Amino acid sequence: MKIGYIVPAPLYWDVQGATPRGKLLKEWAFPNTEVNFVIVTEGPITIESKYEEYLSFSATTKEIVRLEKEGYDAAIVGCAADPGLDAMREITTKMLVVGLGEPSVLTAAMLGHKFSIISLYESEIAAFEEIVYKAGVLDKLASVRALNIAVLDLAVNRKSIVEKIIRVSQKAIEDDGADCLVLGCGVIGFLNVADEISKFLKIPVINPPKNALKMVESLVSIGLMHSKKAFALPPKLSSGKVKNIDQLFVYGHSPKVRRK
Amino acid sequence: MKIGYIVPAPLYWDVQGATPRGKLLKEWAFPNTEVNFVIVTEGPITIESKYEEYLSFSATTKEIVRLEKEGYDAAIVGCAADPGLDAMREITTKMLVVGLGEPSVLTAAMLGHKFSIISLYESEIAAFEEIVYKAGVLDKLASVRALNIAVLDLAVNRKSIVEKIIRVSQKAIEDDGADCLVLGCGVIGFLNVADEISKFLKIPVINPPKNALKMVESLVSIGLMHSKKAFALPPKLSSGKVKNIDQLFVYGHSPKVRRK
Amino acid sequence: MKIGYIVPAPLYWDVQGATPRGKLLKEWAFPNTEVNFVIVTEGPITIESKYEEYLSFSATTKEIVRLEKEGYDAAIVGCAADPGLDAMREITTKMLVVGLGEPSVLTAAMLGHKFSIISLYESEIAAFEEIVYKAGVLDKLASVRALNIAVLDLAVNRKSIVEKIIRVSQKAIEDDGADCLVLGCGVIGFLNVADEISKFLKIPVINPPKNALKMVESLVSIGLMHSKKAFALPPKLSSGKVKNIDQLFVYGHSPKVRRK
Amino acid sequence: MKIGYIVPAPLYWDVQGATPRGKLLKEWAFPNTEVNFVIVTEGPITIESKYEEYLSFSATTKEIVRLEKEGYDAAIVGCAADPGLDAMREITTKMLVVGLGEPSVLTAAMLGHKFSIISLYESEIAAFEEIVYKAGVLDKLASVRALNIAVLDLAVNRKSIVEKIIRVSQKAIEDDGADCLVLGCGVIGFLNVADEISKFLKIPVINPPKNALKMVESLVSIGLMHSKKAFALPPKLSSGKVKNIDQLFVYGHSPKVRRK
């Protein structure tokens, strides 16, 4: 099977990180899986707010459309905030699309009674609660707790980040009753620190990109795709009013001015 | 006070509708309110899917930024799906931003025990449930019921649309227990049919644009704005890492390639 | 439009406060609104328990009936506990009735993700949770936190009350995640301290009487009233078994003994 | 033990019904229980709306106060709507007070997975949902379904009422999944038809007054009373600001004018 992992933000600040990440994905994959690491060429520096989620939409969509055309079986939107996921699912008809957030919290739900998400910022808490709501597992959410670190600072010091995650996680375990953890960031995922933290804390710790890859391999291998009743093609497309998704966008106040 | 009502889709298919809509808004406003009707110059034909919500983001954002710079007190994103609302609230610091969906369902919650939303499409049901979740009033949602009409067909026949809304609403009332209704579309709002339907069905019917305008006038007049703790400025902006929202978007994999 | 603001407790302990309160309401109102401040002539000293809510019922009802007869467009029951609100809505057929509690928590829901209510007493917490349940926004309630001050002590020292509210609110913000606050008392509302507290805490603070007035002006101006399907006329009245609401009450065990 | 069963509406329309009801209660009671049937001397004809619930408050309170003074162990407010229950619990300190509604739905919760309440009127549905919310068992509520019969018509034809209840209950069982039923009216309770209906439908049917009596006997016999932390004495009483509950009510705008 063929899977595309799309990073929805151009990694200009860490282009050299692309290669080791692509390698990690290949290591994690099952033997017969071909997984390709794709970085968009424009978009937000990193995604740390709802605003930046929207900024990532246009370039990510292009990759989704391309991957489906090229016969990919599935695409992973490589951000824990699942930016634009519902829209991507609307415009695909054969290729499964998942984010990092939803599979992570559902796996957490499978392994314990209450999980906590470790986010980067306080300001992301509501966004993560919304992801958990969309995944349908609010009843199992113990808490979202923030590290107060910027994505761009994640690469700096692996050791101090692991220590910080452990410190915040211990509060989630003791004060909030978490018995399972979700790392709330794709970049942290590629630091590959989940197992180390899990061993120390003695509870499962979900690494979002690794977990999403495996979920996708499972779903594809048994022919499951997101429900097209739940994520229907935009009505203008399904009814034939427009011929392709590009025509859903118009320039100016007259249909003639379409330039794209 | 000064309020901007932004239609997040270029009304090329109904440009002549802009003037009467702007007039209606002025009629609905309190004496000291200046309300201006703004149409974006590019974006989705109409908004009938999550995908089209994202398509509306870029042009709407520009208007939001402009209105705040020009000293507007509030902006209304004129679509019942509240496209991009959370992001718009993140990037504004002095100007209140609301959509049509959230104020409508909260007003419905104030007037009765259970409300139903009358949407255009079946495929919008989940999106409306998400709006109701975000507004926090899922406990009062009786149902979302669809008319199965396209936005573009709304203008055609006022009478038959009123009849259809009444027919679908009666099911919501009798089968789902609704004692209040929300019309789930800004375009229906400007048909100005809520009162007629309300008189017939003998329960309150919320007209989203009219209701949003009044809520905004109320909030502005008592100095209330959306919470900046809930909708924080993107961290790169608040920390000074970038100087303005344009710099949140980069082209290419190197910071040098920024062209905007 | 004509709005009556009914204080459901005789302000004998602060009769001199009636005039400035009436003035404040007039200041807050839109130009074309006539708002009249009404104090009942008997009832509980102040309302700090469910028992005192019931004590306020009889005199408040009389004012409600009078205001509707005199052609008022709306009445506000001026207590954050919404005493008797559902019953008042049952017996009115043309005049909108709201309390202070419900509009406050719904406005809070419109502005952020989680709100806290600052109540006077610990013993009011369950009553406020019930109001939030009735309003339908329990999902957004961060907490109810008590000041442990008596209503009668509110007038004494404005400054120390502001300080106390700030201290308690900070706990709601930091420990409970509130990003919006509701002052849980009409009397505090007229101290007019919400803006000051909001400026200090940097999150919206809802002043119940001010907010209720604006909500009512909005609703009346667009012809919305509480749903008479939700708050039906008592069956004996709607079926004609009795001719007026006075006849719903009987003295003694025989209908003949009615003395009223 | 000594239990008072207070009918919160003067039964002028069925005074002759008092004796058989009192007898039924005595039959239902355990050997050592003394249960006395008390009818208030003024109040609403019957209780079919929230407004009439409030009308019953004053006279019922008087009986509650009297019974506690006379050393009763418990009082039952004999109406399925639990009128004024929370207030009655606030002002009692030694005597347990329960209504009919809360014990009924909690017993139903103990016996099955989903229960339905059979109410008299459509207009009571929201009131019953509120009782179920207050009891804490909304998760087990299958539905509230209405008979559309007036209380005053209940006495007329026992057989046709049983048939009607069965017809409506069958819908609750088949369409809503109810596996247990609560008769939503004290007057129906004294018709003593629950067992007959239960035998026919083959699921438990709760008779509110009978069930409340037994719950009360259980609670009293093991020394349990409603929580005084949950239902605290009004603060003015507990702090000694007033000496008795009568002083909580004032006449006129000056404390001197108290006439009671």
Next chain:
Amino acid sequence: MKIGYIVPAPLYWDVQGATPRGKLLKEWAFPNTEVNFVIVTEGPITIESKYEEYLSFSATTKEIVRLEKEGYDAAIVGCAADPGLDAMREITTKMLVVGLGEPSVLTAAMLGHKFSIISLYESEIAAFEEIVYKAGVLDKLASVRALNIAVLDLAVNRKSIVEKIIRVSQKAIEDDGADCLVLGCGVIGFLNVADEISKFLKIPVINPPKNALKMVESLVSIGLMHSKKAFALPPKLSSGKVKNIDQLFVYGHSPKVRRK
């Protein structure tokens, strides 16, 4: 009426405790109740995990079947975890079966707004939340807090156990808002310390075996049994495919090998 109280674990470690417990039950019962204390002859030492709940199933079932055959009106499964309760209810057709957990939390729900359960172990928290879910009163659960004592250590020092319960309960009251408590263990129940703790903490404290006994007496006295629609006979029995519950169990892979 005749009630069996089944201890689902052989009390080999406290055989001498059987007699005083049986006596306590008889003291607690109403005059006309015959209550018999039954101890299973094999099973888990004590029940402190889900695994041990299952271990208790077989021997407890035998007693349930025997009691129903002997004409008992009701059986109490004497463990706060309600082990196997749903299955016991499936196989009984005339005899009411209850556990200790469900009646306790429902009684707590009747007496206040929020209750806490005091469990023995941290590891039981999820199991108790499940019981509260099954009882339908999750909305009223303030918390489950653990004593971190083993059942076998309960007998050692009555005074120190009371002190520990009080200490943990105070946290439940102050930090979690509990206004009512449930002792989460049948063995603690027979220590008969609930009243003492209640007097000290000034909120109701539910003693599970005592409370279950009274609930059962109430239910039996008014002819109520668990719903056979909710807890249906296993289909093979109701359809006649097998003749008795023993035949539901087969040995080996051929029906001929049945040896029982």
Next chain:
Amino acid sequence: MKIGYIVPAPLYWDVQGATPRGKLLKEWAFPNTEVNFVIVTEGPITIESKYEEYLSFSATTKEIVRLEKEGYDAAIVGCAADPGLDAMREITTKMLVVGLGEPSVLTAAMLGHKFSIISLYESEIAAFEEIVYKAGVLDKLASVRALNIAVLDLAVNRKSIVEKIIRVSQKAIEDDGADCLVLGCGVIGFLNVADEISKFLKIPVINPPKNALKMVESLVSIGLMHSKKAFALPPKLSSGKVKNIDQLFVYGHSPKVRRK
């Protein structure tokens, strides 16, 4: 990796079905997975009630213990009701254990907004709701709808069963809003009809054993196991009071009588 699929009921009625089922599992597995089909040698004929779930416990536990000792990476309890799952997870320390129910509903949650479970019997509805509660996704459950077929009749006529599932599923889709389906039975899973039904209904249909196998392969391949904080070892074992799980069970009322 090595996975055991345990059928918790002796398939005496379909021993010849064991071989093709084992083959199907091997077909479904990834290349490097060794999956072994295990049938218990005693237990319930089939599992159609809570009572039969408990009957399956003892034999299934033995297999779980054996598989963990033999170094298996994971075990699947092959029944949609997840019988004894929580207990199996308590007693394992290195081997992941899952059932069929939980992974199915979590996968359904990942693919759409609302799912329905197609169960065999009406009487299983509450049990399935409990599984969905335990999985944490009650918010996404559209309905549980029953086929009213016995497990033993499933093998008879593949075509008529497919037709029946489709008929019942259409109701779930149209009346309950399901956009994803879960087949509520392991035996149906091995009929391998999910894809056929999915193609016809145009929404995803989860085949429980196939899906569970893939989920397990995913989890094992990234080193995730059920949380031992959530499913702790029984306290007597973790504290060393007993040496192995066999000692948790005692015979007679004296510890000496242990015969096992």
